[in-house]
Amino acid sequence: xxxxxxxxxxxxxxxxxxxxxxxxxxxxxxxxxxxxxxxxxxxxxxxxxxxxxxxxxxxxxxxxxxxxxxxxxxxxxxxxxxxxxxxxxxxxxxxxxxxxxxxxxxxxxxxxxxxxxxxxxxxxxxxxxxxxxxxxxxxxxxxxxxxxxxxxxxxxxxxxxxxxxxxxxxxxxxxxxxxxxxxxxxxxxxxxxxxxxxxxxxxxxxxxxxxxxxxxxxxxxxxxxxxxxxxxxxxxxxxxxxxxxxxxxxxxxxx
Ligand code: 13P
Numbered sequence: 736x737x738x739x740x741x742x743x744x745x746x747x748x749x750x751x752x753x754x755x756x757x758x759x760x761x762x763x764x765x766x767x768x769x770x771x772x773x774x775x776x777x778x779x780x781x782x783x784x785x786x787x788x789x790x791x792x793x794x795x796x797x798x799x800x801x802x803x804x805x806x807x808x809x810x811x812x813x814x815x816x817x818x819x820x821x822x823x824x825x826x827x828x829x830x831x832x833x834x835x836x837x838x839x840x841x842x843x844x845x846x847x848x849x850x851x852x853x854x855x856x857x858x859x860x861x862x863x864x865x866x867x868x869x870x871x872x873x874x875x876x877x878x879x880x881x882x883x884x885x886x887x888x889x890x891x892x893x894x895x896x897x898x899x900x901x902x903x904x905x906x907x908x909x910x911x912x913x914x915x916x917x918x919x920x921x922x923x924x925x926x927x928x929x930x931x932x933x934x935x936x937x938x939x940x941x942x943x944x945x946x947x948x949x950x951x952x953x954x955x956x957x958x959x960x961x962x963x964x965x966x967x968x969x970x971x972x973x974x975x976x977x978x979x980x981x982x983x984x985x986x987x988x989x990x
Pocket of ligand 1: 835905909910911949950951952970971972973974
């Protein structure tokens with residue numbers, strides 16, 4: 736790994752999974768986050784909002800960050816069922832995922848909505864994990880790079896920098912399917928993202944923004960995926976619910 740690569744981040748997106756008893760999983764992750772791992776990789780756990788406050792408390796002193804999975808663009812108001820970035824911060828979150836494909840797909844979120852949410856994250860002092868990625872049809876039609884470029888330009892706010900922005904490339908067809916792109920395909924998209932970041936966050940900072948790969952990351956493929964150029968960590972779904980698997984993925988950085 737070259738010296739100017741960003742410090743890796745392995746993030747767990749628990750999606751709509753986890754009850755109070757799942758605090759045990761977080762405890763197990765903490766217990767396995769050894770000094771050796773701490774020296775090499777940052778960890779982030781994004782549980783459902785109901786567990787954020789508890790998880791943030793459990794994590795104090797452990798260097799494991801806690802994040803939300805979505806936020807509303809507004810600070811407060813008549814938005815039944817929604818949660819603001821300020822509320823996430825108040826509960827102890829320091830990150831929030833925005834624009835996950837499941838939000839884009841099932842809640843109709845467009846790039847402008849994602850951008851407004853990322854702005855809200857920054858307003859609340861959170862780091863926004865902005866997700867992008869193509870569908871199977873888009874990949875098969877050879878549109879991947881254009882789709883990702885458009886999503887990046889539409890979703891990343893102008894005040895972004897390497898401290899308040901993480902980009903996650905998650906091909907929709909790789910999420911929860913066991914399928915992953917080839918290392919060469921991942922390298923191509925991550926290279927494009929790094930190049931786009933030059934114009935979106937500025938030439939001085941673009942190399943320090945962490946670009947995560949997400950989509951069927953498992954202990955068995957983590958080392959190969961994490962070794963790809965411009966891959967600065969992982970956004971892990973299913974495997975992040977099992978402490979041993981999540982730690983094994985982070986362990987790809989020990990070698
Ligand atoms: P899986 O790791 O379960 O494929 O999910 C990826 C994802 O959507 C993380 O945000």
